[in-house]
Amino acid sequence: MVVVIGIFGGVVGFGAGWFGRLVLGAARRGVVAPRWWCEVGVGVLWAVVAVRVAGGMPWWWAGVPLVVGWGGVLLSVCDIRAYRLPDVFTLPAYPVALLLVGVASVHQPGVWAGAIGGGLLFGGVYLLVRVVQPAAMGPGDVKLAGSLGLVVGAVSVGAVLAVIAAAALGTLVAASRWGRGAIPHGPAALVPAWLVTAFAPWP
Template sequence: MIDLAAGSGVAAWVLVLLALAGASLGAVTGRALAVADYRIESDEAGPPPRHWWWPAVAVGLLWAVVGWRIGDLAGWAALPAYLLFAWLTVALVWIDADVHRLPDGLVLPAYPALLVLVVVATAGLGDWGVLVRALACMAGMYALYFLMAIISPSSLGFGDVKLSGLIGLLLGWVGVGDAFVALLAGFVVGGLIAVVMLVGRRVGMRSHIAFGPSMLAGAFVALVVQYQLVA
């Protein structure tokens, strides 16, 4: 059974401050991304996206969502990991939508950074079994995506595989059910996007559609809703 998550219960003014801080960071990020310095010679892309303003809206919204869901969990020690992930989400969505590539320069450094932050969050929580669960979900999701990429390399790239471990880590820290919802929601969102783009004739049946944005959207769907096994 899937229901709306309970939330952390933090004050509304905290969420407003988080949204404003996220919007400020998102505006700077959008300006930097609009230059398209992330492009490499092998990328096949048209003119760089010019709408630099939407990362400000997206980061502000996601920081408010993270504040609502994670908030003061573990004495506020868990919040930094999810704020970093929210910012990373917006940057990766921009890049993957533009050039169909999840750059190692963002994804790989996120592993040690988020691992350190998750360890700090676990120390604040005082339950080291949560860290074991998060690492298990990270390994499990990575292995699953790796297998799918081997079976169908035209559908999933190894950038998606690398990203899956980060999603497994952070959603697994919240709960196994959350990691499961993130996995499922990623494919549901991806399917919906593909149908919309096909109906709108934005792509053809053989076109490649970036899957990273769907995976990341699925992760935040999993933070907003809560999965419960009903006997």
């Protein structure tokens, strides 16, 4: 039964990735993504979430890793291809994140404190880096950080610190491997954020 649920989640995710690839190509300052990148990426992540739900993840939390996975794949593809995180995705992420946390808060009212604290912490740290060292942090990364902080902070503020550290480490590793050229930071933040929402103890 779990396998069937996982396959179903993967198929639905494949369709969501296909739709996302079309949106990414039509969006202002978007990119034309290579065929199957979005479809396979979202399909795999949604299959994992489906299996997690079958294993006991609360339905009211499942929307968080589903949305983070969908948006994370699209933004990662855009950042890898064009070294930017467009406003058309990063700005709407705030009301979506607030909505997801709001749904979770109906069942766990305490998530709001962590979500707000996480949003301020994640966004504040990235904004500080942007102000002190503009070349080290793009404006899109700063805009994305606040919304990621909301959903990761709903798990715990400590998780936000872990994601920030993992993102910094991932970027440093990428820079050491590919040299001093432009390094997309978005994927380094999005991957650990999704892992936290999908695998850490939900609130």
